[in-house]
Every structure is written in structure tokens, then in C-alpha cells.
Amino acid sequence: MSYLADDRKNETYLLMGNEAIARGALEAGVSVAAGYPGTPSSEIIETLAEASNQRKLYVEWSVNEKVAMEVAAAASFAGLRSLCVMKQNGVNVGSDFLLHLAGSGTRGGLVLVHCDDPGALSSANEGESRHFARLVEIPLLEPGDFQEAKDMIKWAFALSEEIKSLVMVRSVTRLSHASGNVTFGQLPENDSKAYFRHGGTFLDPLEGPLISLPVAYKHGQQQEKLRQAVDRFEDSSFNIYSGPEFPELLIVTSSACHLYSKEAINLLGVEDRVGLLKLGTTWPLPPKLMRKQMGRSDKILVVEEVIPFLEENVKILVAELAPEIGIKTFFGKKEGTLPKVGELNPDLVLDAVSKILQIDYEPAPQAYIKRAGELAAVAAPGRDLIFCPGCPHRASFWSIHNILQMDGRDGFVCGDIGCYSLAMLPTGFGTLKTLHAMGSGTGLASGFGKLGRFGMDQPVLAVCGDSTFFHAVLPALVNAVHHKSNITLVVLDNSGTAMTGFQSHPGLPVDAAGKEAPSIDISGVCESIGATVKVCDPFKLEDTQSTLLNLLEKETGVKVLILRQICALSPEKKSKKMYDMKIDETTCLGENCGCNRLCTRIFKCPGLIWGKEEKVAKIDDVICTGCGVCASICPSGAIIKKEVA
Amino acid sequence: MEKTPLASDPYNLVITGVGGQGNVMASRVLGNMMSRKGLNVTIGETFGASQRGGSVMSHLRISSETSWSPQIPKGKAHMIVALEPIETVRVLRDYGGPETRVICNTRPIHPVGVISGDQVYPSLEELRNWIKELTATAWFIDATDAAVRLGDPIFGNIMMIGALAGVGDLPMDRSDFEAVISQGMPKPKVEANLKAYDMGLELIEAV
Structure with a gap:
């Protein structure tokens, strides 16, 4: 039994961002969820899969992200609320379908959650997927903290259903894999029935076939849906301004970057000089809200990860509004106040703000930073990524x-x-x-x-x-x-x-x-x-x-x-040794063998260590998982394996 | 729920170690204990590729006022709980300051560069001196050895949580610990974890 799938209205729990997103979907009455695993997104489907044993809900790990989008869309076409989840690369995989789906429209609420990985903490790239919202012309939301991660999903379902379009919700590693306090709302009873209506004309969005043709007509409808979304964005409670009425510097930000910005303002003690506009609805930007906020400051710093997506969109809007609000000076990734690659953190934002406002800041006394740096260089040898022991x-x-x-x-x-x-x-x-x-x-x-x-x-x-x-x-x-x-x-x-x-x-x-x-x-x-x-x-x-x-x-x-061969970390195998391993110290010839310490220098399993004093190989019993492979690589036969009884 | 005073607000704590040592579990257990006290908790951590033998870190921000960012600003850690000694120094370099305190497990896990002979792992005595030099207070305990005596080195993480309770900076109650770990854990395992928590408390009191 998962407490995430229990009602527990108004109770507060410490939830991982991904758990908060899953809870939001449950509170929205989601019927179908599909995704493909990928860090940092996987826990959303896992949480929902567990909940499916308690609630009326179908959850699957699809074969890939494109099929996951199609499975989720089918549920929407049949009138159900459905969720689709993937990491940033997955949106690339599914993008062909995504473009057609934007054209055909949807019926039951359909939300795509995509988790980006700024800094590529667990990815082979830090490419981001926000630009797909602009590319295929659908609304984009970005939660700024854990409570919002839950609440925004619920809101995204309602928006999707109102405008009959897929809605994208973007998370990042520092939300998805971070945790914070979340207060639960009510879980609805799910009595949804699935039925696909297809007898109407091509132009009938509720009763006709779901097809992106005729293109010009459907494309026009799609843009009308975006306009409706913008109307709702203008007074959305996910867009929050805090700070003085006429700030010397306005920070425009979204997602986890809003927490870094808040931290920077606090550490520098510039609450009376800097305003913080945290946007939850980042595409399309709501022009009336933006005009009001942009009109009150001459300097604007855009804080976001990774590419200057928000920065470009804000600049376009400000250019259009220039006759009313005047010319602004921009800071951000384009002119180099913030780095163009990697993830941000409170210190990078703090550095940007202190440069713009010309404030001196030291995180710790200079002498301490210097000494700690010197000591770390000798005391903390780096840790290369390695396969696990027994992998x-x-x-x-x-x-x-x-x-x-x-x-x-x-x-x-x-x-x-x-x-x-x-x-x-x-x-x-x-x-x-x-x-x-x-x-x-x-x-x-x-x-x-x-x-x-x-x-x-x-x-x-x-x-x-x-x-x-x-x-x-x-x-x-x-x-x-x-x-x-x-x-x-x-x-x-x-x-x-x-x-x-x-x-x-x-x-x-x-x-x-x-x-x-x-x-x-x-x-x-x-x-x-x-x-x-x-x-x-x-x-x-x-x-x-x-x-x-x-x-x-x-x-x-x-x-x-x-x-x-099963993964060494798999639940079936973990902490079960096949062999007790030991080194016969009289057979191991150490440096004199001629093997050039094959086991520790080349094979490099962390379960094998080098005895500095004894000058022979040793087994670290705390690390070794007893796979027995190293016994086959020692040319002297000094590594002995004994089957565990 | 009654708000509880903290040694600092926000109280910034780093739990560090090597992938596979139970860093994430330790941070979640402590975070849930604090959450039960009605405190705002934010935890930031990395997992995925970084877990495969790499250095891992969990950042905990504990506050009676508001939620803070999942990354602690540089130089602002109040406490570092280190499951592995050289990771202590690595974290001090970025997040330490003269007021930082440390609880350090003394059991080394050698990086592959050390195993292959390309890098040198410092002696424990050197490490102790350097860590003391960079901190206001440092406690060293042999948590892994004690955990092996208890039956599994993985209990090292919970021993460090018990040791942290012994320092008294945070409102940590054994009853909260028990309630938190009892969620989805079979009874014999709960007993073993409680024993590990108590042993951690004893270890730090004996320092």
C-alpha cells in the first residue's frame, strides 16, 4: 500500500519531485499513464504503477517514448485523462508523433511530463525539450517547487481538457530528484468510461476522426487554442512576483532556478533592490502580465537552464512592447553574465547579481578557500565512474x-x-x-x-x-x-x-x-x-x-x-555471493609476476585492492560481491574462488 | 505541529559518500524525521550514473520558515556527515567554512585510480589532521566496522544518522526514526536498523 495513493487530504509529506508529479496526476483523476524509463523521470511511472494496484488506473512501461505518447494519446482520444512521461531525449524520439498530435488535437486531458537534465548529471547530453512547445505550438508549464509540481499537473489536465490540446510540463533533475514538503489534495473517485467517437466530420473536434488534416484549418485551430491558453496564463497563480514595486534589477526565472535566485537575493541581502518574477507558464508568455512587470525595471536578468529559451522569448515580447515600456538592458546567457552550458546553482546566480549591482561577496574567508583547495588536491583523489563490483x-x-x-x-x-x-x-x-x-x-x-x-x-x-x-x-x-x-x-x-x-x-x-x-x-x-x-x-x-x-x-x-547475466544490483541478486573469494598470498607474485598487476591495474574491480605493505593483491570483503570472474584472469592462479554453501 | 528551534535556520547539512553506501536512504530518513517535526525540508541529490562508484552528495536544507534551494550555497554547510573520509575533504573544499562541523566514518573506499596505483590514498592520520584543520569540530567513528559486526556494512549509513542525533543540533527523536523506517520495511529489518541507530549514538558519545 502506497500512502501516495491514499486520500490523506491536507496531510503534508516529504516527497521527491517525481512523487509530487505522480500525486498530482492521481489528484487529477488520471486513468492511463505510459512512459519509457530515463533519469531523472523514472519514479513518476514507478509511483503510478504501484498506485495502479490500489486505484483504477492503467500504467505501462512502453517499448519507447513514441509508443508511450501514442498509448497515452489513445486514452485521451477515448475521453480519459492520461499522462505521458519521459526524459528530455525521449521527446526527440516521440517528436514526429508530437507534431501530428498537436495538429489533430486531444479529448480527455493529456499531459506530457518531460524531465530535462541540465549539466547532464545522468545523460549523454544536456539538450532540452522546452523548445518543442514552441516548435509544435502547444502550451508549456514549469513548476518552481515541489508543491507546484503536484498542483501544476492537476491544473495542466484541466487546461488540456479546456483547450483540447496536449500540454507539456517540464521538470529538471533538481526538482524531479530533489525532495520537499507537499500538502495533499483530494483524490477523486475514477468512474471514467472509455469510448472513441469517430462518426462526425473531419472538422468536428469532439465527434469526428482525429486527424491533423485539413492542415491549414487544424493549424489555425491550434493557434486559437494557444491564444486561449495565454488568456488563462495572464492571471495564473503559478506566475508570482515578489520584491519592491520598482526594482533596480528584475530577475525573470522559472523552475529550480527560481529557488537559486531566491537564495542569491537572500544571501546578498538585496530584497529591497531586486524583484523576482517566477514564471510557471513559460510558453507562450502572457503579454499583459509581462508588460506590467517589465515596465517597472530598466535592468532585466533572465535566469534559466540550459539554453536561453525564456530569455529569447522575453526579448521578443519586450521588443514588441518597446513603444510602451521603453528600452531595457538585458543580462543572462546571451551577453555572458550567466554560463551558457551546465546547470546553475545559487552561487552562479549570486555571482551574476553581485556583478550587476557591484556588490562584493565571499562565500567563506579567502584564506579558508585557498587552504581547503590545497588540501582537497592532495587528500581527495578523484573517483572515476566505474562498473559496480560484480557487474x-x-x-x-x-x-x-x-x-x-x-x-x-x-x-x-x-x-x-x-x-x-x-x-x-x-x-x-x-x-x-x-x-x-x-x-x-x-x-x-x-x-x-x-x-x-x-x-x-x-x-x-x-x-x-x-x-x-x-x-x-x-x-x-x-x-x-x-x-x-x-x-x-x-x-x-x-x-x-x-x-x-x-x-x-x-x-x-x-x-x-x-x-x-x-x-x-x-x-x-x-x-x-x-x-x-x-x-x-x-x-x-x-x-x-x-x-x-x-x-x-x-x-x-x-x-x-x-x-x-543478471545485474549485480538487481533485487534478486543483491547481497547474494556466488563465491567466497580469497588471494593465496604465497602464489601471488605481486610486482615480480610479470603480469603488471593485471587484476588491480587493468581489470580494476573495486573488490580487488593492492596491499601496499604486503605487495600482493587482496580482496576487500566489504566490496566484493563474489562473482568469481577475477579467478579466471590471474595468470598465476592466485585468486581462489570457493562456492558459497 | 509545533515548530522546533534549530541550531541555525536554515540548517544546511551534507551527507556524502560513494555510490552504493546508502547516501540517498540516509538523507530520506533524516528528511522524513525532520518533516515529522513540522519543519520545511528540501533535499537535493544526484543519482544515476554518478552512483556507479562516483562521489555522491545529498544536500539537506532544514528550516522552520520556508523552503530553500536543493543546492547549498558554497561555504554554507553547518554539518557534513561523511560515510567515507576523503569525501569529507572534497565537500569541505566547496561547501565548508571555519564554522563547519563534521562526523566522519573512517572506513576508506579506494578510488580505482588508487587501486591501479596511479593515485595515492592519504593515511588516516593525515586525513584526521586536515579535516580538523578545516572544521570547528570533527568526530571520527568506525561506523563500517561496527556495521560489519552487526551483520552488514550497509548499516553504516544508519549508524551515522544515530551519531548525528548524538550531536544534538537537530530535533531528532528515536521514535520518529522508528516510525520513518517502519514504512515499508519488514520487522526484523526495523530492529536491525534501530540497533544501528543506537550504536551510532553510542559511538559518538564515546569519541
């Missing part, structure tokens, strides 16, 4: 790396998105040589594999995880088979969407709510399209390596090697 990927990449070296034709591996992306680093022996979008590894390999006629004779490999396989690898693999591309795909099957927290996917026998579901067998799919398929346990190094070498040297066309 199957370390073993897999050990084999792939060694076989490519043994093969000797300068082969390479195209990478993909998941924990195994780390194999571009020393923890994966620098094995990955390209890294782009979900599924791009196999797409690139499909292309590389056709370059033989131009003299390319390097072996071409790609890797992907089991969830990524279904998300976007499958079309690329079909492409490779059809075009007789000569490639080897290694599927690193660790039985779950491990990076984001073991969400289900079509290859598993369970669904998002933990209920039984038909699983789709990756090896069967690959065989059916005509690939040569082998399956190995990556912990068995010898078997894996000889199989891979055979595939590279003896087979042509599309080869698929499935390396199947």
Missing part, C-alpha cells in the same frame, strides 16, 4: 576487448545508451568508440558494415542492453540483415532496465505493476530475422571469448551474441 559488463568488455586485440584487425565497438556506456572509460577498457542516441550503436554498425567495397576490413561490433534492444535497436538490426551488413551485435542482457532501476521491458515476464506478462525472447527474434545467434554467460570468460572469436572470424552477415 557483468566488466566481464563482457574484458572478453570483447581481449578478443578484438587477439583478432588483430583493429576492430571496434559502437556503443549505446545504458550503464555499459561507461565502457568508453578505463572501467570498460576503453572499448566503445562511438556513443550517440538509443539504438544508434547498431544503426552505425549497420552503416560501417557496408563499407567493405571502400576498403574497410575492420571488424564492426555494436553493443546494446536488453531494454535498448527493444527500444530502438530492432529496426537497425533488421536494416543490417536486409542489407547483408557484416556486423556483430553483442546484447548485454542483464534482465532489466538496470541503469534506471530495473523497470520492466518486453523481454521480461512482468509488466510495470509487477503482474505476469508475455516475454519476448531476444534470441528468437534475432534468429527469426536471419541473424546467427549465440548465447553465453559472460562470467564464463573462456566460453564467451572463444564464441566471440569464432563469430568474428568464421561467420559473415549479422551475428548476435547474447551475454546473459
Whole structure:
């Protein structure tokens, strides 16, 4: 039983931003929710999936974000309220459908929550998705704190239903994965019935087919919907001004940046000089509200992440209003008061404000900052990102790396998105040589594999995880088979969407709510399209390596090697050791072995450490998970594994 | 609910360690304990890729007045609870000041650069001296060793929460701790966590 799915009206809880968003959807009476896992968005669907065991609600982890949007839209077309959730990259995946959906319109409230990751704390890019709202002409909302994250979702559903358009709500890592106090509202009873009305004319938004044609007519309707949204934005309680009536400097901001701005104003003690306009409705901007606020200050600082989206929109509006409010001086990302890349924080905003107002500020005494910096340089060696102790990927990449070296034709591996992306680093022996979008590894390999006629004779490999396989690898693999591309795909099957927290996917026998579901067998799919398929346990190094070498040297066309071993952090496996590991200190020759400390210098599992005094390898029992792989790599046989009884 | 006075308002606390040490759980438990006291709590943390062997940090802002940003401004941490010793220094560099206090678990987790021999992990004695130099007060406790005696090194995080209760800066009640961890945890596990909390209290009182 989750308290998030209990009524508990007026009670206050500490909620993660993503939990607040999920609660908001429940309070709005959401019937269907669909998404694809991606940090920092995953907990929204997880929370709703748990709630679906208590409430009338259908929740799914869709195969990818485009399908998630389509599943959610179908519910809206049938008159239900539905939610669609993804990280920023997912909006790119679904954007083709998004544009058509904006044109066709919606029926039941339909809200797309997209969680951006400024600073790429857990992403391969910091691209943002706010500009999609402008691109496809739909309203955009941005909550500024945790309570708003809940309340705004509820409001977004009502807005969507009123104007019959999808509404985007944008969160960021520092809201989605941060926590704050949230007071609950009422949970409605859900007695919605689904029915798709399609008997009317093309021009009938409530009874006709849902189609983005005739284009000019539907496009015009869409712009009328935006105008209606702006009317509601003018007096929205999510747009809040605080500060003096005529501030010397006006900060215009949204999202988590409003909290940084508030902090900066407080630390500098400039509450009587600086005004703070926190916007919750960021596209399209409400012109009357903006005119009132902009007219009262000559200097404007726009604080936002990551690209100057709000800054540009404010500037356009101010240019249009110039005859009424005069010329303003702007500060922000364009002229360089704030950095153009990475996430912001209170200090960066504080620095900007203190520069504009010419105030001196020191976070701590200069001598302290200098000394702490000197000490940290010697006392705190950096921590490279590594595969976890017992991670199957370390073993897999050990084999792939060694076989490519043994093969000797300068082969390479195209990478993909998941924990195994780390194999571009020393923890994966620098094995990955390209890294782009979900599924791009196999797409690139499909292309590389056709370059033989131009003299390319390097072996071409790609890797992907089991969830990524279904998300976007499958079309690329079909492409490779059809075009007789000569490639080897290694599927690193660790039985779950491990990076984001073991969400289900079509290859598993369970669904998002933990209920039984038909699983789709990756090896069967690959065989059916005509690939040569082998399956190995990556912990068995010898078997894996000889199989891979055979595939590279003896087979042509599309080869698929499935390396199947459960993630070390998975709930089934966590804290269960297969082996007790120990080092035979009389057999380990240390620096005299000639192995160049293969186990600790090259293999680099954190469970293996180097005894400075003893000058031999040692096992750190607190860290070691007992996978037993290192016993196979020691040339002296000094690492001993004993099966746990 | 009655508002409770804090040592500072907002009270800024960092819990730091290495991915996998239970940083996030510790911050959520403490945050919920404070929330039960009617205080405004904001927690900022990173997880995802940073968890894979990287340094992790949770920022807690506790206030009787309002909600603050999920990132503590530079130099403004009142307390650092460190599950790993070198992470203490890393956090002090950015968020420390002369008034900052520290509770530090002494069990090192070696970065791969140290394991491979490319970097040096300082001696515990050096670390103690440096941390003392950069703080108003520093407590060092062997939480992981005690946790291993209790049956699992993961209890180290809860021991540090118990130790924090012993410092007395925050209105931390054992009954709130019990209520918070009892949410969705089987009874034997609750007992073990309570024991870890008590051991943390004892450890810091013995320093």
C-alpha cells in the first residue's frame, strides 16, 4: 500500500519531485499513464504503477517514448485523462508523433511530463525539450517547487481538457530528484468510461476522426487554442512576483532556478533592490502580465537552464512592447553574465547579481578557500565512474576487448545508451568508440558494415542492453540483415532496465505493476530475422571469448551474441555471493609476476585492492560481491574462488 | 505541529559518500524525521550514473520558515556527515567554512585510480589532521566496522544518522526514526536498523 495513493487530504509529506508529479496526476483523476524509463523521470511511472494496484488506473512501461505518447494519446482520444512521461531525449524520439498530435488535437486531458537534465548529471547530453512547445505550438508549464509540481499537473489536465490540446510540463533533475514538503489534495473517485467517437466530420473536434488534416484549418485551430491558453496564463497563480514595486534589477526565472535566485537575493541581502518574477507558464508568455512587470525595471536578468529559451522569448515580447515600456538592458546567457552550458546553482546566480549591482561577496574567508583547495588536491583523489563490483559488463568488455586485440584487425565497438556506456572509460577498457542516441550503436554498425567495397576490413561490433534492444535497436538490426551488413551485435542482457532501476521491458515476464506478462525472447527474434545467434554467460570468460572469436572470424552477415547475466544490483541478486573469494598470498607474485598487476591495474574491480605493505593483491570483503570472474584472469592462479554453501 | 528551534535556520547539512553506501536512504530518513517535526525540508541529490562508484552528495536544507534551494550555497554547510573520509575533504573544499562541523566514518573506499596505483590514498592520520584543520569540530567513528559486526556494512549509513542525533543540533527523536523506517520495511529489518541507530549514538558519545 502506497500512502501516495491514499486520500490523506491536507496531510503534508516529504516527497521527491517525481512523487509530487505522480500525486498530482492521481489528484487529477488520471486513468492511463505510459512512459519509457530515463533519469531523472523514472519514479513518476514507478509511483503510478504501484498506485495502479490500489486505484483504477492503467500504467505501462512502453517499448519507447513514441509508443508511450501514442498509448497515452489513445486514452485521451477515448475521453480519459492520461499522462505521458519521459526524459528530455525521449521527446526527440516521440517528436514526429508530437507534431501530428498537436495538429489533430486531444479529448480527455493529456499531459506530457518531460524531465530535462541540465549539466547532464545522468545523460549523454544536456539538450532540452522546452523548445518543442514552441516548435509544435502547444502550451508549456514549469513548476518552481515541489508543491507546484503536484498542483501544476492537476491544473495542466484541466487546461488540456479546456483547450483540447496536449500540454507539456517540464521538470529538471533538481526538482524531479530533489525532495520537499507537499500538502495533499483530494483524490477523486475514477468512474471514467472509455469510448472513441469517430462518426462526425473531419472538422468536428469532439465527434469526428482525429486527424491533423485539413492542415491549414487544424493549424489555425491550434493557434486559437494557444491564444486561449495565454488568456488563462495572464492571471495564473503559478506566475508570482515578489520584491519592491520598482526594482533596480528584475530577475525573470522559472523552475529550480527560481529557488537559486531566491537564495542569491537572500544571501546578498538585496530584497529591497531586486524583484523576482517566477514564471510557471513559460510558453507562450502572457503579454499583459509581462508588460506590467517589465515596465517597472530598466535592468532585466533572465535566469534559466540550459539554453536561453525564456530569455529569447522575453526579448521578443519586450521588443514588441518597446513603444510602451521603453528600452531595457538585458543580462543572462546571451551577453555572458550567466554560463551558457551546465546547470546553475545559487552561487552562479549570486555571482551574476553581485556583478550587476557591484556588490562584493565571499562565500567563506579567502584564506579558508585557498587552504581547503590545497588540501582537497592532495587528500581527495578523484573517483572515476566505474562498473559496480560484480557487474557483468566488466566481464563482457574484458572478453570483447581481449578478443578484438587477439583478432588483430583493429576492430571496434559502437556503443549505446545504458550503464555499459561507461565502457568508453578505463572501467570498460576503453572499448566503445562511438556513443550517440538509443539504438544508434547498431544503426552505425549497420552503416560501417557496408563499407567493405571502400576498403574497410575492420571488424564492426555494436553493443546494446536488453531494454535498448527493444527500444530502438530492432529496426537497425533488421536494416543490417536486409542489407547483408557484416556486423556483430553483442546484447548485454542483464534482465532489466538496470541503469534506471530495473523497470520492466518486453523481454521480461512482468509488466510495470509487477503482474505476469508475455516475454519476448531476444534470441528468437534475432534468429527469426536471419541473424546467427549465440548465447553465453559472460562470467564464463573462456566460453564467451572463444564464441566471440569464432563469430568474428568464421561467420559473415549479422551475428548476435547474447551475454546473459543478471545485474549485480538487481533485487534478486543483491547481497547474494556466488563465491567466497580469497588471494593465496604465497602464489601471488605481486610486482615480480610479470603480469603488471593485471587484476588491480587493468581489470580494476573495486573488490580487488593492492596491499601496499604486503605487495600482493587482496580482496576487500566489504566490496566484493563474489562473482568469481577475477579467478579466471590471474595468470598465476592466485585468486581462489570457493562456492558459497 | 509545533515548530522546533534549530541550531541555525536554515540548517544546511551534507551527507556524502560513494555510490552504493546508502547516501540517498540516509538523507530520506533524516528528511522524513525532520518533516515529522513540522519543519520545511528540501533535499537535493544526484543519482544515476554518478552512483556507479562516483562521489555522491545529498544536500539537506532544514528550516522552520520556508523552503530553500536543493543546492547549498558554497561555504554554507553547518554539518557534513561523511560515510567515507576523503569525501569529507572534497565537500569541505566547496561547501565548508571555519564554522563547519563534521562526523566522519573512517572506513576508506579506494578510488580505482588508487587501486591501479596511479593515485595515492592519504593515511588516516593525515586525513584526521586536515579535516580538523578545516572544521570547528570533527568526530571520527568506525561506523563500517561496527556495521560489519552487526551483520552488514550497509548499516553504516544508519549508524551515522544515530551519531548525528548524538550531536544534538537537530530535533531528532528515536521514535520518529522508528516510525520513518517502519514504512515499508519488514520487522526484523526495523530492529536491525534501530540497533544501528543506537550504536551510532553510542559511538559518538564515546569519541
